[in-house]
Each structure stands twice: as structure tokens, then as C-alpha cells.
Amino acid sequence: MSRRSPGLVSAWAEIQRQQQRQTEAQRRARAQAQREAERQQRAMERAQARSRREQQAAYRSGREADVARRTGELDARMAELRGLLRAGCAAPAFSPAALTTAEALPPFAPGRLAEPVPMPRLEAYVPQQHTGWGGRRAQEAAARAQFETDLVAAQAAEAQRRQQLAGYERQYRQWADQRLAEIRRHNDAVRAWLDGLGRGEPSAVEEYLTAALYAATVFPEGLPRQVSASFQPPERRLLLSWELPPFSVVPEVSAIRYLPGQDREKEVARPVTERRAAYRDVLAQLMLLVLREVFAADSSGLLDSVALTGFADATDPATGHRSPVSLATVLVSRADFTAVNLSRVDPVDCLVEGLGGQLSARPDKRAAVTAVRLPGTAGRAAVSHGGGAEPDLLAMDPLEFEELVAELFRAMGMQAVTTVRSGDGGVDVDALDPDPIRGGTIVVQVKRYRNTVSPSAVRDLYGTVQSVGANKGVLITTSGFGPTSHTFAHGKPLTLVSGTELVELLHQHGLTGRLGPAPAAGRAGSGDPGGSDPGAAGGDGGASGDSGRRGAGPDVLDDPEASVLGMWWDGPVRLDVCALVCRGGAALSDAHFVFYNNPCTADGAVRMTPGLGEDKAAVWVAFDRLPAAADRLVLVAAVDPAADPHADLAGFTGARIRLTDSSGAEAGRLEVSDGRPGETALVLGSFRRRSGGDWDFVPGGRGYGGQNALEDLLRDHGVDVE
Template sequence: MARKRGFFAELQHQQMLQERERQRQLKQAAKEAEQAARARERALAQEAREQRELHVKQQQDEAAAYTVAAQDRMNELGRVLVDGLRHRGVFSFRQMRRSFRPRPFEAPSALATPARQPRWERYAPPPPSGVGRLFKGTHNRAIEQAKASFARDMALYQHSEHERLTALAAAEARHRQGEESRRQEVEQHNAQVDDLEKRVMAGLPEAVEDYFELLIERSPLPADLPVDVEVAYQPDSKKLLMIRELPGVDVIPQNREYTYVKSRDEIVAKPRLVKEIKQAYANLVAQIVLRTMRDVFEVRPSELVDEVAVNAHVSTRNRATGKPERPCLVSVSATRKQFEELVLTELDPAECLKYFNALVSPHPWDLEAVRPIFDPDLSKYRLVDAHDVAAGLDGRPVLLEMKPFEFEVLVKQLFEAMGMKSWVTQASRDDGLDAIAVNEDPIMGGVCVIQAKRYKGTVEPDAVRALAGVMDDKRASRGVLVTTSRFGKASHDFVARHGRIQLSEGPHLKHLLSEYLNLDVLLGPLSGR
């Protein structure tokens, strides 16, 4: 049997047990705190891993989205011509007109529903019962208080309802006013379309030019592609001359694909091959030109235009001087009959331009210009058809005394009378005329370069050799050099070797003017140039 401890020993023993328990609890608390801390660390680490994984996934998705967007853009730019066949756009007066459809009035939600009207039944106190019947005064006072509350709430309701109805009537009035304004706007627009149609059908060149500019610019194109065009109309030949704005090469996506590099935490772009960018841009330029011509021939009435010529320019800055410039990258002409023979969904745009004997920049991505087949200053052509030089000459006019513009138009009329079509002039570096025309003769036909020199003396052989160079540049099948004077032996020898150049001297020019225009002229004095 254990010895019983004394009081003091027992007290010390109990204190020792309490201290052990306290130490045990402290150790347990520390252990639990350590476990909780580890759990928090694990949770934070898991959250961090999940955040990193989410970030990586987001970056990978973003890179994939950039890649898809770049490919979609390339596909879109590669379908400019074909997609244009699916979207007919606005190509007639009928489609230009608007229709007015009245829109019903829809009351604002705050005004549509009236507030709940007060009803006496909700205010009237219940009739007295039992002992209450003995105290009629109390019931009567309750009724009076209820009537006062009912009257106050009814007045508020009526005031609120009056304001609501007033605001609703004002909203309806504004709606009617807006609808009337919209109707008048539609009627005014349609009246303008009617007026434009009358002027276009009357053959007024300015109206035809406005009509085509409006419709061609509204033809839908992918975003960031310019829609600006400028036109000149020649009613006698039913020919439309167009200046078309092109995008720069930067419209082609410069990167092929994007990838996320985890070690650098960075989205890295893989550049598109330079060759691919050049090919895509050249193809886009060809598509835009053909799309423009197609849109012209889609305009109704179709009798307005038999032929369209397009100069396609790009606005840029000269890298050497910093000055703005607009090099011409494509210059082409085609008749409606020629264009209707195309299968636009199957052809190669670049090859099609070759088929039309177009002048195409050999390096459009470098903005290397070609000499356009007609002067970009369209104001010159707006005057040509209104000025009939041959009809205005009487007596025996002297060719060397004619103004340059009059001489240009006279030569134009002569060769058109001889069967040349698609006549377009270019700036000449001397006192003469440079022009590109099409001879529709089935044997001797094709693109023809025509140069006319108002000389008094012998034309130098360099002029003949220069014509041969222009013919090569324009891919012309024939060249004609006309002068008011004569050519030397060296020029005739060069022509004999070349085989595709025809020289026409002063007497022959005089004969041609007499035969085709019934015009008797003097060449002019022969002393000096």
C-alpha cells in the first residue's frame, strides 16, 4: 500500500502534473500551428502552381489566337476578288433608294405603367363589434383619419399620374417628330437619287462620275483597304478612267505564327517569309484592280460604260526625300466584252492582268512605279470630248501653229477614225504626244504605242529608238511615229530592222487627215524646229 503524501508534497505533485499538462498543451498547440502553417504553404504553393498553369494556358491561347487572326487575315486578303462576287453591294439606282418604315412608339418603362390607384377599401377601418359599438365616437374618429389619409394619397396619385401622362404625351410627340424627320430625310435622299438618275441618263459626264465614285466606294472591302477612287467619264466612247488608291505592303500580316516561350514568359512571333509577303501583296494589288473593273461593269444601267481604264496608285513617302508621292503600280484597260469572257472565280489575277497587256510594276512591294497609260490628272480627259478640234478648224490651218492640246486632240480623232480604241494619253517630254491605243484588227491588232512629233526639222533617230523602248515597256505589238516633218535614213534603217514600227511623215499625215477627217491642212514652215 502506497504511502500517503503529506500536504506539501501533494501540492508540489499537483503543480508538477499541471506543468506537464501545460507543456503538453503547448507542444500540441505548436504542432497544430506547424501543421496549419504547412497546410497554408501547400495551399499557397498549389494556388501558385494553378496560377502559373492558368497564365501559361492564357498565354498559349493568346498566341494561338494571334496565329489564327494572322491566317484569317491572309485568307481574307487572298479572297478580295472572289468575295466581291458574293457581295453585289449597291450597284443601281434602285438599290441606292431608301424605304421608310414607320417604327411604333414604345413608351419608356418608367412611363409605361401607371402607379396603383388608392382604393378606399384599403383605408376604411373595420366596423365596430361587441363593446366597440357603445363607443361610436372612437369609430367615427378612425373613419375621419382614414378619409384624410385616403384623400392625401389620392391627391398624390393624381398629381403623379398627371405628370406621367404629360411626360408620356411629350415622349409620343418626340417620337412622331423624329419619325417625321426620318421620313423627310428618306424622301430628300430619294429625291436626290432621282435627280442624279435623270442627270446620269441624260449623259452628263459630271453626274456619271459622281454616280460611279459613289457606288464603287461603297463596294465592301476588307478592313484597312482604301476605298478612294477618282473617275473621269468620256461619253462619246463610253469610257471610264479611274484612279484607284491601293494599300501599302504593310497591309500584309508580317508574322506567320505566334508561340509562347515558357522559359522567357514571352509570346514570340515567327516572321512571314519575305517572298511570301511580296507574292501576297502583288496578288492583292492585282485583285483590287480586277475587283474595281468588275464593280464598274456591274453598275446599272450597263449602257453607261463600254470600257474602263484603271491606274492604281499607292500613297507613300519617298524614303530619300521624305516628300509624299503616289507611284502607279498597275495601269490597265479593258472593254466590257473582254471582261465578260473572264471566269473570275478560276483565274490567276496576275496572269489576268498580263492577258489585258496591263502595265504592272515588276516589284510592287518596293513601290517601283510604271508609267501609266493615261495621265493621272483626270481633268484633262474631262475636257477632251467636249472639244472637237477637227470640227473647229476651217480654211487651211497650220499644224505647227496649233496649241499642244489642240494637236493632241486632233491626232486622237485621226487614229480613232482609223479604228483605234481605248485611247489614253500620257505626258510627253517634248512638243508632241505619247499615247497607248488598241487596234482591234484580228491580224494586225493589239496594243499600239503612238507618238506624234510637231517638228519643223528632221526627227532624230533617237526618237525612233526611244519608241522601240516604250513598246517593250508597254508590251505593245505595234508602234507608230507621226511627225509634221520627216525622218532621216538612220531612222528608216532602224525601222526596217525592227519590223514593228511604222513611220508617218508630214505629207502622209496630211493625206491621213484629208482621208479620215476630210480636213485640208498646212504642215507649216520647214525652216528650223
């Protein structure tokens, strides 16, 4: 049976049906997409609600953890105050042996200077393949010529290394001799002083016992330790006064609570009766600890008795002035005190009942007691430690300076102790920051210097940080640091603190210190008892204040505090690198423009020097010897017209400044802007003096074009170009 072809109407009907199917499919797709969007919206809303609940729970948990931590700190503080006497009795007593210094010096460590420059070998230059007899001879001749060129360069580098090594070793020997002489003079003075102590000389007894108390480790940080004493030889009695803490030493808050409904914290006040009882207990413990330290330090039995008065130097609420008031006093013999078992007594009962002393009934109200006898009333002037004017950090004893730095870290909320002088591994203070995020172990070195700290000290600290596994290293000095040191420390777990920054930190945390004598004191006190490292104040062999002589000396390039600024760039362009010693944007004088025709400033602080290794040019700079009027050192590069008369700085790319010290050890690299077509002179950047005396690098980038580009650049910097 034959099939008839569909007619026009049938075809039209089929088209309409297909369109209906397509429209229906689109409608179903839109409906499905809408349902999917609604489902995703509901899922997102549920997720957001869940996230909000989780965030709220995490927030609440964090707030609760924070108040729990702070409450724990309050509990720990109270536990520390209650256990002062017990902890103090477990500490070792002060010994005269602690006053001497071991005659041990760090060995000579030249670092990379000890490594000879490798010499090239001819066999390494012989070509492996030859093209022919004539080509072979040409290749061998070229190889030999290259070998001889490299050999001459290596021999020159080796001669320079040996010269620098010899100079460095001479400097180390000079420092070692000076340091050993200082140690021996110190130990001889200690022995002579101990002889006087053994004879019972009053001044020696007073100085020794007050120093032992002032340096004692049994008293927690944050408590005052001002002490005065005078010795009565006939009675073998020490008259002693000791500063006691104010009532605020006992925390007013006993706990901290978080109220989630109000999203706020609430401090729970410590009962007043509890604070008063705790304060009297603390005062009694401190009085007993002072007696314990005095009698324990007196290993020779010089004392028969001690008259101790404890005073608080706080603000009188009635007058608004600070005035001392006696809160406790006791006169006790050695026999009576040694008969007491301090580890098991009630401090208040022991002081008042057992030893017959007096303790203020209301020390919180500054109710005074009558002192039995005060230092200075026996016809002798009292020897004192603590209090008084700000100490001169430059004239401070090295051990006291280290203890001051440790006290600064403790005032900043960290745990810190000074290290034992022998075997400290280059660490002067061990600190621990308890912060769970940024905290960790910190090793601290202190340099009581007058001159800029050498970059080698910064590298040594970094090596110590790595060797002991510390989280951070801090180098504190009374002077400052050069740009080589800052560049080396950049990006590493190192912090450099200059002298001015140290003074600011001390004042911020309630401590005192200044750089140099007080204004009214003139030059008194500007002397220095001696440092512990080369370059320390008073121990640099006359290096400071004589830059003219040193600049003209034959070993000027051996200065360990100097920096070498080595230049390298891509491209074949030949450049002259120059330096300008400036104040602001102008050179100090035409003589302070250092280039090939004026390779050195008159004071020897800046000079041109051959590049080391891969460096194409270099400038030697002793930043600490730049004139006081100078606040920046500008580096400039210009096309050498004799070598490349038609060149520009388009080929000056990939440039950098390599900072090394005078020994050749690299501290870091500084990026420099590329040159541009048409330019023939470029300001590479400038080292600028900070307010604290340190130097920072500021990149340049301004280019000059035309035939007189360098002259235009120099005129912009105040140089008279003829």
C-alpha cells in the same frame, strides 16, 4: 485490519508526484505541439512548392496560349489577304435601290404618359372597424376628407399627364411630318438623279459609280478606298483611279514563339520573298475587285470599258514626303472582263496576261508603271471620294456618319457593320468585340444632333440592349448628354460618347472628323442635309438658337430634352428648395437665383415646378439652354421660417434627388447629405458642366446655421441680399 492515515511526508511525496506528472504532461504537450508545427511547416512548404509549380505551369500555359492566339491572328490576316477576290465575288453588287429610303417611321410611343393616373375610390377609405356611433361618424368624415383631398390631387395629376401627352404627341406629329417630307424630298431627288443616270449624263455616271465603289463592302476595313473618276461619253469609258495599300499591309511576322527558358517572346520574320509575292497578289486582287464592282454596279450597261489605275499614297523613303505612285494599270472592255471566271483565276496572271494590264515588278520598292489614262485628263474634272480635309460631322450625310462610326469600331479592333435602314430595331451599327473577357456583342446608335440628346433616347437604347440580348449599348452623338441621361446609364451596360469625345476617338485611331466648319471656311458648310430623328441637326424645327422664345412659350415644360429634379426627404421639416445658375462659385446675377419669389429665370431654362408623385419639391431644368457662361447649377434647401420658425435640419434625413424627364419617366436617384442640428440652410449639390458639354452631379453638404443662414449662403454665392 485498520488503515493508518498518511502522514505529512506521504502527503508531501504525493504532491511532488503530481507536480512531476503535470510537468511531464506539459513537456509532452510542448513536444507534440512542436512536432505538429514542424509537420504543418513541411506541409506548407510542400504546398507552396506545388503551388509555385502550378503557378509556373499556368503562367507558361497562359503565355503559350497568348502567342498561339496572336499567331492565329497573323494566319487569319494572311488568309484574308489571299482570299480577297474569292470573298468579294461572293458579295452582292451595289444597286441603285440602296439609295432610296423607306417611308417608315417609328410609331408614337409615349411610354408611361399613356397610362392614366388611377383615381381613388371612396370604398377604399371606409374604415373596417368602428369604435362607436360618435367615433364612427368622425372616422367616416375623416375618411371622406382624405378621399376628397386625394381625388383632387389625382385629378390634377391626370390633367397634367394629359397636357404633357398632348404636347408630346404634337411634337411627334411635327417631327413625323418633317421627317416624311425629308424622306420624300430625298427619294424624289434620287429618282431625278437616276433619270439622269439612265440618260448617261456624265456627272450622274461619275457620282453613282464612285459612290458605289466607296461604299462597297467587298473591301476589308483597314484598306484605303480613295477613288477618283471621270466619264468619257463618246467612248462610253470610265477613267478610274483607286488607292492601293502600302507594303506594310502584309504582316512582317509569320509566327510568335514563347521561349520558357528565357521567359520571353520571339517573333519569326516572314520571308521577304513571301511578303513580296503576297503583296503583288493583293494588289492584283484589289484591281480585279474594283473592275468587278464597277461593271456589276453598272446594271444599265452605260460602260463599254474601264481604264483603271491603282496607286499607293505612301511616304517616299528617298524624300520623306507622301507622294502617289502608280503600281498597276489596265484598260479592259466589258466583254473581255465578263468572259473571265474570277473565282478560279490566279490574280496576277489574270491581270497581266488575261486582261493585258501592268503590275509593278517591285511594288514594295515603289517601282512605278505608266498609267494608261488618268481621271481628269479627258477635259472633265474628276469626281472623288476619300482623302481631302476632315469631314464636318454635323454636315455629314446620316448614312456616311453611321459608316464612319462603324469604321471607328473596326479601327479599335472590333468587327462592325452598319444595319439595314428598315427594320434595324433602333440599331445603327452592330459590333462585336472579340476580347474573351470584356468583349461580346455591342449595339450602337448614332445621333447627329446639335442639341442635347433626350434621356428617352438613352432609355430606348437600354431597352434595345435587353431585347436583343447584347452585352453592351453605345450611344454616340455629335452633341452631348444631360445629367438625367448619365444618371440613368450609371451602373448599366451603356456608354455615352459626346461629340468632343467622338472627335478625340477618331483622331486616336487614324480617322478624321470635326464639329462644325473648318476655321477658314467661315459659315460655309454649316448647313445640314437633315437628320433621322427628332432633334437632329437641322431637323429640330428651329429649336436651337431660340431659347428666349421657347422659354416664354406655353409648352415650355413639354421640352423632351429637359430634366425634372424632384426632392424628397424623411422627417416633417418644411423646406424651400432653390436653384442658383452659377459660374464657378458665384451666381451669374441676382436674377439667376430661382426660388418662390422668382420662380423662373428670364430665359426659361430653370423654373420651379410642383413635385411629381412622392416628390415634395421639384426644379425643372433645360440644361442645353443654360447660358454659355454658366458651368454649374447649385441646388439649395432652407427651412421655411413661416411654416417652421423653430425648426432646423436635424429632421432632414434620407434625402435624395429623383431625376426624371419631362414625361415623368425616372432616370435615376442621387443621394444627398443629411442635415445637422443647428443648421437651417444646406447646399444639396451642384450639376457641373464637363469639358465635353455634359453635366455631372457633385454632392454638396455644407450647412449654414443661425437666423440668417440662407442669406449667408446666398452671399457666399455672390447674390446681393438686401
